[in-house]
Amino acid sequence: xxxxxxxxxxxxxxxxxxxxxxxxxxxxxxxxxxxxxxxxxxxxxxxxxxxxxxxxxxxxxxxxxxxxxxxxxxxxxxxxxxxxxxxxxxxxxxxxxxxxxxxxxxxxxxxxxxxxxxxxxxxxxxxxxxxxxxxxxxxxxxxxxxxxxxxxxxxxxxxxxxxxxxxxxxxxxxxxxxxxxxxxxxxxxxxxxxxxxxxxxxxxxxxxxxxxxxxxxxxxxxxxxxxxxxxxxxxxxxxxxxxxxxxxxxxxxxxxxxxxxxxxxxxxxxxxxxxxxxxxxxxx
Amino acid sequence: xxxxxxxxxxxxxxxxxxxxxxxxxxxxxxxxxxxxxxxxxxxxxxxxxxxxxxxxxxxxxxxxxxxxxxxxxxxxxxxxxxxxxxxxxxxxxxxxxxxxxxxxxxxxxxxxxxxxxxxxxxxxxxxxxxxxxxxxxxxxxxxxxxxxxxxxxxxxxxxxxxxxxxxxxxxxxxxxxxxxxxxxxxxxxxxxxxxxxxxxxxxxxxxxxxxxxxxxxxxxxxxxxxxxxxxxxxxxxxxxxxxxxxxxxxxxxxxxxxxxxxxxxxxxxxxxxxxxxxxxxxxxxxxxxxxxxxxxxxxxxxxxxxxxxxxxxxxxxxxxxxxxxxxxxxxxxxxxxxxxxxxxxxxxxxxxxxxxxxxxxxxxxxxxxxxxxxxxxxxxxxxxxxxxxxxxxxxxxxxxxxxxxxxxxxxxxxxxxxxxxxxxxxxxxxxxxxxxxxxxxxxxxxxxxxxxxxxxxxxxxxxxxxxx
Numbered sequence: 074x075x076x077x078x079x080x081x082x083x084x085x086x087x088x089x090x091x092x093x094x095x096x097x098x099x100x101x102x103x104x105x106x107x108x109x110x111x112x113x114x115x116x117x118x119x120x121x122x123x124x125x126x127x128x129x130x131x132x133x134x135x136x137x138x139x140x141x142x143x144x145x146x147x148x149x150x151x152x153x154x155x156x157x158x159x160x161x162x163x164x165x166x167x168x169x170x171x172x173x174x175x176x177x178x179x180x181x182x183x184x185x186x187x188x189x190x191x192x193x194x195x196x197x198x199x200x201x202x203x204x205x206x207x208x209x210x211x212x213x214x215x216x217x218x219x220x221x222x223x224x225x226x227x228x229x230x231x232x233x234x235x236x237x238x239x240x241x242x243x244x245x246x247x248x249x250x251x252x253x254x255x256x257x258x259x260x261x262x263x264x265x266x267x268x269x270x271x272x273x274x275x276x277x278x279x280x281x282x283x284x285x286x287x288x289x290x291x292x293x294x295x296x297x298x299x300x301x302x303x304x305x306x307x308x309x310x311x312x313x314x315x316x317x318x319x320x321x322x323x324x325x326x327x328x329x330x331x332x333x334x335x336x337x338x339x340x341x342x343x344x345x346x347x348x349x350x351x352x353x354x355x356x357x
Numbered sequence: 358x359x360x361x362x363x364x365x366x367x368x369x370x371x372x373x374x375x376x377x378x379x380x381x382x383x384x385x386x387x388x389x390x391x392x393x394x395x396x397x398x399x400x401x402x403x404x405x406x407x408x409x410x411x412x413x414x415x416x417x418x419x420x421x422x423x424x425x426x427x428x429x430x431x432x433x434x435x436x437x438x439x440x441x442x443x444x445x446x447x448x449x450x451x452x453x454x455x456x457x458x459x460x461x462x463x464x465x466x467x468x469x470x471x472x473x474x475x476x477x478x479x480x481x482x483x484x485x486x487x488x489x490x491x492x493x494x495x496x497x498x499x500x501x502x503x504x505x506x507x508x509x510x511x512x513x514x515x516x517x518x519x520x521x522x523x524x525x526x527x528x529x530x531x532x533x534x535x536x537x538x539x540x541x542x543x544x545x546x547x548x549x550x551x552x553x554x555x556x557x558x559x560x561x562x563x564x565x566x567x568x569x570x571x572x573x574x575x576x577x578x579x580x581x582x583x584x585x586x587x588x589x590x591x592x593x594x595x596x597x598x599x600x601x602x603x604x605x606x607x608x609x610x611x612x613x614x615x616x617x618x619x620x621x622x623x624x625x626x627x628x629x630x631x632x633x634x635x636x637x638x639x640x641x642x643x644x645x646x647x648x649x650x651x652x653x654x655x656x657x658x659x660x661x662x663x664x665x666x667x668x669x670x671x672x673x674x675x676x677x678x679x680x681x682x683x684x685x686x687x688x689x690x691x692x693x694x695x696x697x698x699x700x701x702x703x704x705x706x707x708x709x710x711x712x713x714x715x716x717x718x719x720x721x722x723x724x725x726x727x728x729x730x731x732x733x734x735x736x737x738x739x740x741x742x743x744x745x746x747x748x749x750x751x752x753x754x755x756x757x758x759x760x761x762x763x764x765x766x767x768x769x770x771x772x773x774x775x776x777x778x779x780x781x782x783x784x785x786x787x788x789x790x791x792x793x794x795x796x797x798x799x800x801x802x803x804x805x806x807x808x809x810x811x812x813x814x815x816x817x818x819x820x821x822x823x824x825x
Contacts, residue, residue: 077365078364078365078368081365081368081369081372082368104391104392104393104394105393106393106396106397111437111438113438113456133471134456134458134468134470134471135468135469135470135471135495135496136468137468137494137495137496137512142513145479145481145488145489145490145492145493146479146481147472147476147479147480147495148469148470148471148472148476148495149471149472150455150471150472151455151456151471151472153472190472190476191476191479191480191481191482192481192482193481194481194487194488194489196488218472219482
């Protein structure tokens with residue numbers, strides 16, 4: 074009987090080998106279209122300055138799925154793209170690289186920037202959205218067609234958005250101290266837009282948006298510190314009437330300084346100085 | 358022994374399963390090409406159609422035909438991924454080049470990937486339509502090709518948007534496209550009242566059954582018309598369509614059907630200053646008329662809650678319901694004010710009116726205040742020049758008769774503002790119409806708004822809001 078079993082098993086083995094051997098269509102070249110798309114000079118600039126060194130895509134060509142489909146937005150002029158991209162290199166990537174090392178931005182960075190030319194109006198609200206960060210992977214910048222590179226305040230607008238959103242991305246990797254939210258939690262409000270920045274500062278928040286919630290408060294502190302010189306930032310804080318509010322903001326500043334030092338070994342005041350110098354040089 | 362037999366049965370079963378499990382009995386290929394090749398074919402079909410027109414396409418784009426009119430574009434697609442275009446969206450008609458792409462999304466899509474004329478329809482900064490603009494898009498789904506005419510749709514406004522490209526037939530795209538865009542823009546002006554023409558426009562159908570008139574009710578900001586007419590029983594019926602202009606006239610969308618005939622394309626007739634669509638011997642005509650087709654009874658609300666103090670100020674911004682004729686009148690008033698004295702010439706100007714239309718309990722008068730703003734020399738001030746009228750409402754019109762100046766400023770500025778007073782003192786009365794909530798190039802308020810139109814001089818119409 075054993076003999077029968079061996080015969081059958083041998084048969085099964087051969088049958089298994091041959092029945093599925095109909096392999097005239099062998100694996101050939103990939104069927105996925107890997108043809109290089111048409112690249113203009115701007116595409117090549119972005120590949121050389123963002124994709125190759127940092128694996129960051131700057132997407133300026135319109136894809137309706139990359140922004141909120143319910144908003145009425147449009148792509149930027151091609152001429153608007155390079156100045157903003159250059160500002161990101163000079164006033165964001167290079168300063169962080171100087172203080173954090175050549176791999177800092179390579180390791181922690183959004184993998185994609187999306188540029189939109191138009192303002193992003195929020196429905197049923199008197200506000201516009203300047204930028205959006207999504208899952209630490211992507212930052213969308215709006216209204217880049219309306220930036221004036223002869224005005225430093227206009228240049229600082231997208232940079233502040235990036236510093237703000239990058240602050241969120243850093244927080245997603247290294248959480249902030251839970252005690253930060255205990256400094257002055259009483260006046261956080263979803264109706265932050267009913268406050269002016271000046272009113273928010275008198276309550277101990279660096280901006281009105283910073284008074285919306287703890288995480289926004291932290292990154293607003295970061296972005297205000299990194300888009301103002303130390304002198305300007307001190308002038309803002311020292312201009313607040315309320316001593317209590319000044320104290321709150323100085324406590325928050327200390328948290329931010331410690332956060333950068335403990336987690337990244339970065340002296341944020343050195344970073345602040347580098348960004349300020351770079352931003353000044355961007356003014357036409 | 359029994360176990361061995363069972364094992365054999367199982368092995369034989371396995372043998373048959375093995376034999377048939379890999380039976381290759383379906384050798385019919387559904388597609389001869391790979392998915393990537395098929396995607397490439399569907400996109401390259403559209404790319405080829407776009408690029409093969411050496412002198413480009415004329416495109417008419419209605420972004421949302423239940424809310425807005427449309428615009429005409431002339432665009433030339435190049436093989437290097439660029440597109441050059443102009444449009445009649447505004448007076449900036451210079452050719453501009455940007456990028457486009459053809460992709461496979463849920464359908465084959467034409468995407469205008471960087472900003473050009475076509476993005477003006479999705480510009481949320483557009484004055485008066487802030488936040489959403491004309492609700493247009495940069496992404497168009499390819500729908501069909503009929504004899505070289507390409508039809509696209511917008512995935513967002515799928516049932517109300519249409520973008521249709523047809524070959525231009527030009528011999529020189531660069532020069533002819535811009536010229537056509539300018540002619541198209543001029544046609545838009547032909548539909549607007551001038552300083553001399555009546556503000557009343559009528560959509561008139563003429564066929565063997567006779568004539569039917571509609572008040573056109575054209576909104577020049579949205580390029581949208583809501584023609585209304587009233588039958589013998591007082592019932593009001595309404596049509597709705599957006600308007601896009603061409604070098605020879607206009608196109609409406611959706612097309613309108615009246616007594617079995619459908620009207621879509623109108624040609625401008627210069628001698629009669631009207632747009633005419635002729636179908637099977639019948640016509641639809643958009644023309645200027647000295648009187649409206651029918652009068653509403655809105656005027657009966659004058660003096661009641663919500664219609665007590667009317668205001669119109671230059672600082673409120675611009676709405677096309679204030680006619681060019683009225684703007685010219687204000688210009689005259691302004692010159693008169695500045696002519697009063699050297700001081701007036703330097704510092705004074707007309708800034709608006711306030712009209713208190715609740716008759717005074719004692720005198721029965723209503724009072725118009727003309728506001729004159731002084732910017733100096735030492736401080737700013739607004740002078741209110743007051744004038745009393747008697748107000749009578751008859752046959753759905755309001756009539757004003759002059760009583761006299763209501764204050765010293767009124768006497769002082771009387772001669773200067775006389776053209777404005779004469780507007781209200783129209784011998785044939787004034788047409789009064791409610792216009793919904795207030796909107797202008799600068800603001801949108803929930804306040805009710807209305808228009809006063811002179812029946813004697815129907816080129817004069819004033820738009821404003823009610824403070825209470």
